[in-house]
Amino acid sequence: MSLKEQLAEYRANWHQRVPAERKAIMARHIEQLRTGAIARTMLKVGDRAPAIVLPNAKGETVDVGALLRKGPVIVTFYRGGWCPYCNLELKAYQEMLPQIAAAGASLVAISPEKPDESLSTAEKNALTFEVLSDVGQKVGRAFGLVYEFTEELKRAYQGFNLDIPARNGAPDEWALPVSATYVIDRDGAIVYAYTDPDYRDRADPRDVIAHVVKKAAA
Numbered sequence: 001m002s003l004k005e006q007l008a009e010y011r012a013n014w015h016q017r018v019p020a021e022r023k024a025i026m027a028r029h030i031e032q033l034r035t036g037a038i039a040r041t042m043l044k045v046g047d048r049a050p051a052i053v054l055p056n057a058k059g060e061t062v063d064v065g066a067l068l069r070k071g072p073v074i075v076t077f078y079r080g081g082w083c084p085y086c087n088l089e090l091k092a093y094q095e096m097l098p099q100i101a102a103a104g105a106s107l108v109a110i111s112p113e114k115p116d117e118s119l120s121t122a123e124k125n126a127l128t129f130e131v132l133s134d135v136g137q138k139v140g141r142a143f144g145l146v147y148e149f150t151e152e153l154k155r156a157y158q159g160f161n162l163d164i165p166a167r168n169g170a171p172d173e174w175a176l177p178v179s180a181t182y183v184i185d186r187d188g189a190i191v192y193a194y195t196d197p198d199y200r201d202r203a204d205p206r207d208v209i210a211h212v213v214k215k216a217a218a
Helices: 003-017 020-035 064-068 084-093 097-102 115-124 139-141 151-161 166-167 205-217
Strands: 053-055 061-063 072-075 106-111 130-133 146-148 176-177 181-184 189-196
Touching: 003 084, 053 064, 053 106, 061 064, 064 072, 064 106, 072 084, 084 097, 084 106, 084 115, 084 205, 097 106, 097 205, 106 115, 115 130, 115 146, 166 176, 181 205, 189 205
Parallel strands: 072 106, 106 130
Antiparallel strands: 053 061, 072 181, 146 176, 181 189
């Protein structure tokens, strides 16, 4: 199945088992993101990408600027290893790594989780690309992606037994990035941006790679 099909299947099962009140909170939250200030702050095609220098799952520092000297870089922001939609996306990218390399591109995934949590995610999904930890979400905020939780959204996540501040190593900070995917060209310009605020929807890796190939051929 394609990633879109896998996400749709998981979403259908999610709707069957999650209480109606919690589903309503999540729906309101997504709509608030679509109509709120964050819709204007998220970086878009044509913008310059901020510097990305972050630790990977092993605690080693990764400078995306060094990767850009070799070719375009696909940067995907995900919420955390606790998010099943994120895990489906990461696995889909892992399967497409040969095509990404063939297109002359690199791939990094970024979450606000601590490096040890990122290591767990990488091992669980058998990922061989860089999984970076944006603790404190400086990079996510530079891309305009980070939103603060409302009180009712916090209660909804607590209903899922998720302690976001603990996972992210940021005491008392209930905040996450929009699940966004960018392609950054060698000159640092953003040439592709997928920034749907609905965390249950993601860019299809095949579409992202097709864009990289098309841009290279232009």
